[in-house]
Amino acid sequence: MSELLWIVALAPFIGAFTLAIFGASMPKKIAGAVGCTSVGISWVCAVILGLNYTQPQEVSIGWINVSWLQVDIGLRLDTLSLAWMEVVTLVGLLIHLYASQSMYDEDGYSRFFCYMNLFVGSMLTLALASNLLLLYLGWEGVGLCSYLLIGFWYKGVVNCDSARKAFIVTRIGDTALAIALFILAWHYRTLGMQAIINGAPPVAATLVALLILGGAVGKSAQIPLHTWLPDAMAGPSPVSALIHAATMVTAGVYLIARLGNLFLASPAAMLAVAVVGTVTLLYAGLSALTQRDIKRVLAYSTISQIGYMFLALGVGAWNAAVFHFVTHAFFKALLFLSAGVVVDAQNHEHDIFKMGGLRRALPVAFWTFMIGAASLCALPFITAGFYSKEAILGAVxxxxAGAGWMLACGLIGSLLTAAYTSRTVLVVFFGEQKMEVSKRPGGLVVFALVVLSVLSIIGFVGWPKLHLGESSEQMLVVVSTVLVLCGIGSAYVYFSRRQLSEAFAAWPFGNALHRLSLSGFGFDWLYQRTIVNPLKAIAHANRRDIIDAFYTGLAGAARAGESLCKLMQTGRVRNYAAGLVFGAIIIAYIVAVR
Amino acid sequence: MNNVPVIHALIFAGALFAIGALGVIVRRNLVFVLMSIELMLIAASVAFIAAAAKWNQADGQVFYIFIVVTAAAEVAVGLSLLLRIHHTFKSVDSDDVSLLREEGER
Structure with a gap:
């Protein structure tokens, strides 16, 4: 049975390989079918494995065996990787089906599916790896696919810049993770997951945990390495749904949950995780309030929701974090996909204030977006998002490890979430219609949206986990419900009373606040001035390369010697004969003297 | 023969060789260059003869025969090269025959 694990991980790679080699000569329908089938096979095997799961299992073949370091290519299935495997394959399959129809008119259709399959394969490698080196391989693989897919429309300079930004910013975190891996390998003399999970934590547990946190912060777009995610929205909508919302950006959560015992050994690192999560969820919520681009709103909400997961990890609530990951994957993929339908229907317009009144024109997008938004707001009792967020707040x-201020920030975050989500819904779907609908969703698109909507709602399965024993926990549910309703209500009041928003815009302080929030609190501005520009200046100053001067100098010396020696080559026989004679005399002299 | 000290014969041979070598270096006419080479060969032969007389060995005289044969062969080759050079360059000046150098330098 555990051999099926190989198929789960390999099927997407085989699909990517086939598309990479034969994709260009394939008809579009076959390319799409190959892309969807490979992920479909993977999903079927994952479901079979999930239904028969009883205990952790591993399969492996040999890979590296040098001195004391032995690393296998191995896959490990336990409850944590099971959750990731099911979500990645299911959401991946639905998004592939969606994309096979919505991307049909694009150039590079087979290239798109090749990258998407490669991504799913890398993500499964990351989640199923039985050692940290293979995990790192998957980690870099998803980063590569993210870069390739953000820059999928490579003819736009902005898209290419965004792709490079995503790659470089996450690389900072990856470097920290690589250093952590070296320390772990040195300490445990192995990189096997089993040994590291069960072994005694290393002496420098805090250092290792903080380095791993650095890697997670980069990949999961948490402060201070979050700046790449809003720009990553330059890619096609299915990419944003799959990579930058549902799966890849939660790799950091997976990593920390996976290496939980390292974090448990270091209270300081746990606190750092919780602080990063808390600050990020507030920051991203405030930024999302004013974004004009529909996908950027969703991007900031992703950052904010992952902040919740980090907060849960920081207080040691691994289950709550994974639960929120699962529900978030469903409703955020749903939101991005129905936002993709909206954007396609409005001639690729992203500005929500140029849209409006799409409630009647695009009923499918409206209802699915409403369901996703309700789940994101954590609308009480009927959405999955409510149960997972309640689990996190309850755990805090x-x-x-949880502190009062963390809980307060989490509650304020849920108010912000409700406010910015309702704002988007109100602006896009209500009011008067401003643009004609140019493209309607096809059958497969609707199918993917409906399945994801159902998945976003059946959080009822989380009901038993929500224990309301103590009165303080009942109080918590009431408070968060009131806050969510307040958020929705304030957004409604703000956007239905025109004079209120005009008064706010006229107020200088309000205006400044609005601009600050729209620019994401100036992180890009700050990084541009403190890091990017100085680095560019150094690169410009050193454009002739100081190290290179040494090698250029060597070449120059050789050339000078050559032109000196060239003087001897006169072409006259007499001079050569003279050289011979003098040489002979010198040799004769030396022989005679000795 | 025994009256002549061997050192005299060697000084004579050395002088002859130096004259020949000087001729090769300074003469530009290739005919004279060839003749100078012959002089150097003769100088070597004289040294061999003197050594043969000194040690009462016939080997030196045998070497003289070899050298004469070599010189004859060398002159045959040298003169035919000289003819080709004259045919090609319309000159027997060795400085005119200086194609084997970097282009544009003199």
Whole structure:
């Protein structure tokens, strides 16, 4: 049975390989079918494995065996990687089906599916790897696919810049993770997951945990390495849904949950995780309030929701974090996909204030977006998002590591979430219609949206996990419900009373606040001035390369010697004969003297 | 023969060789260059003869025969090269025959 694991991980790679070699000569329908089938096979095997799951299992073949370091290509299935495997394959399959129809008119159709399959394969490698080196391989693989897919429309300079930004910013975190891996390999004399999970934590547990946190912060777009994610929205909508919302950006959450015992050994690192999560969820919520680009709103909400997961990890609530990951994957993929339908229907217009009144024109997008938005707001009792967010807030409340201010920030975050989500819904779908609908969603698109909508709602399965034993926990549910309703209500009041928003815009302080939030609190501005520009200046100053001067000098010396020696080559026989004679005399002299 | 000290014969041979070598270096006419080479060969032969007389060995005289044969062969080759050079360059000046150098330098 565990051999099926190989198929789960390999099927997408085989699909990517086939498309890479034969894709260009394939008809579009076959290329799409290959792309969807490979992920479909993977999903079927994952479901079979999930239904028969009883205990952790591993399969492996040999890979590297040098001195004390032995690394296998191995896959490990336990409850954590099971959750990731099911979500990645299911959401991946649905998004592939969606994309096979929505991307049909684009150039590079087979290239798109090749990258998408490669991504799913890398993500499964990351989640299923039985050692940290293979995990790192998958980690870099998803980063590469993210870069390739953000820059999928490579003819736009902005898209290419965004792709490079995503690659370079996450690379900072990856470097920290690589250093952590070296330390772990040196300490445990192996990189096997089993040994590291069960072994005693290393002496420098805090250092290792903080380095791993650095890697997770980069990949999961948390402060201070979050700046790449809003720009990553330059890619096609299915890419944003699959990579930059549902799966890849939660790799950091997976990594920290996976290496939980390292973090448990270091309270300081746990606190750091919680602080990063708390600050990020507030920051991203505030930024999302004013974004004009529909996908940027969703990007900031992703950053914010991953902040919740980090907060849960930081207080040791691994289950709550993974639960929120699962529900978030469903509703955020749903939101991005129905936002993709909206954007396609409005001639690729992203500005929400140029849209409006799409409630009647695009009923499918409206209802699915409403369901996704309700789940994102954590609308009480009927959405999946409510249960997972309640689990996190409850864990922060009861855990010893949790603090009062973390809970307060989490509650304010849920108010912000409700506010910015309702704002988007109100602006895009209500009011008067401003543009004609140019493209309607096809059958497969609707199918993917409906399945994801159902998945976003059946959070009822989380009901038993929500224990309301203590009165303080009942109080928590009531408070967060009131806050969510307040958020929705304030957004409604703000956008239905025109004079209110005009008064706010006229107020200088309000205007400044609005601009600050729209620019993401100036992180890009700050990084541009403190890091990017100085680095560019150094590169410009050193454009002739100081190190290179040494080698250029060597070449120059050789050339000078050559032109000196060239003087001897006169072409006259007499001079050569003279050289011979003098040489002979010198040799004769030396022989005679000795 | 025994009256002549061997050192005299060697000085004579050395002088002859130096004259020949000087001729090769300074003469530009290739005919004279060839003749100078012959002089150097003769100088070597004289040294061999003197050594043969000194040690009462016939080997030196045998070497003289070899050298004469070599010189004859060398002159045959040298003169035919000289003819070709004259045919090609319309000159027997060795400085005119200086194609084997970097282009544009003199």
């Amino acid at each position: 409340h009861t855990s010893q």
